[in-house]
Amino acid sequence: FLGLLMPVDEQKVFGYLTSTGIRILIVVRDVLLREDRVRELFKGLHKLYADAISSPFAETDTRLSSPMFEEGVTRLCESADVLYRGPIPL
Numbered sequence: 318f319l320g321l322l323m324p325v326d327e328q329k330v331f332g333y334l335t336s337t338g339i340r341i342l343i344v345v346r347d348v349l350l351r352e353d354r355v356r357e358l359f360k361g362l363h364k365l366y367a368d369a370i371s372s373p374f375a376e377t378d379t380r381l382s383s384p385m386f387e388e389g390v391t392r393l394c395e396s397a398d399v400l401y402r403g404p405i406p407l
Contacts, residue, residue: 318356333359358397366391
């Protein structure tokens, strides 16, 4: 976990570096996030990535774009948004 890398306008950029050199960035709206919550989000993303890349059916020479991976990331980000910020006002 690299922590907060930089604030950009109304957003914050957090970074995560795996032991195998994979870099994951998260850009969030400028809200108060506890560091342990950001770590949980990175752990979830790392697990989704590891599961997708470890699949024997994954193509190694193309962009990572399995439907299960994309759906998992979407669900994780939506649940994190509700958990960290509360429901988005319409």
